[in-house]
Amino acid sequence: MAKIHVTTTINGDPTEFLCDPADSMLDALRGPLGLTGAKEGCGTGDCGACSITVDGRLVCSCLMLAAEAEGHEIATIEGMAEGEKLHPLQQKFLELAALQCGICTPGVLVAAKSLLERNPDPSETEVRYWLAGNLCRCTGYDKIVRAVMETAAEMREAAR
Template sequence: MSKIHVTTTINGDPVDFLCDPGETLLDVLRDRLGMTGSKEGCGTGDCGACSVTVEGRLVCSCLMLGAEAEGREIATIEGMADGETLHPLQRKFIEHAALQCGICTPGILVAAKSLLERNPDPTEEETRYWLAGNLCRCTGYDKIIRAVMDAAKDMREAS
């Protein structure tokens, strides 16, 4: 089976890789590019642990082929912090103890960032609806929702 050459942009950096035709974007990120932040929780797009954005659209990377990344802009959890400075969402997740085992956290953070980019002042109901595709079995959603709402407030005040 011949490999496919893909040229893309990940977290603002140009990236080239070779992948098998049936290889998922999640497998490429983790196994070929060493970006292990995105997790495989289900492999069927039901849990959101592998969430990334592609051209600004939230997607489950376990459902997208690596070859489909050709020419596209991808953002992963690895690109969320600015060097050593955590993103406000990451800081609030720590402050609110909105994480435990860490399997779901990267996908929830990517999804929450996507929400706040579209709607910087979401209601609690809108936040819960937006994050409904991300499953967490450890923390319970109240701490997660509080962290997102608190980060949104801080981000609005800072802009």
């Protein structure tokens, strides 16, 4: 089977890779690209562990063909921190212990960042709705929601 050549941008870096026609974006990220932050939880788009953004739109990478990345801007959990400096969401998740096993955490963080980019002042209901596609079996959701809400407030204050 012939490989497909894909040219894209991942976490701000121009990237090229080869993939099989049936490879998911998750396969490409975790395989040839070596970006293992997105996790395969279900393989059916139900758990959100593999969440990435494509041109700013939240996507389950297990449901996207790798070839579809051609010409698009992809963001993964690996691009969230700036060097050694954690994104405010990552820092708040650590401070409030809003993570445990780590399977869901990358997808939750990518989804939460996507929410705050669209709505810097979400209500608790909006946060819970936005994160409904991310399943967590360890922490429950209260610490996660609190971390997102507190980060949003701190980011708004810093922007003033």
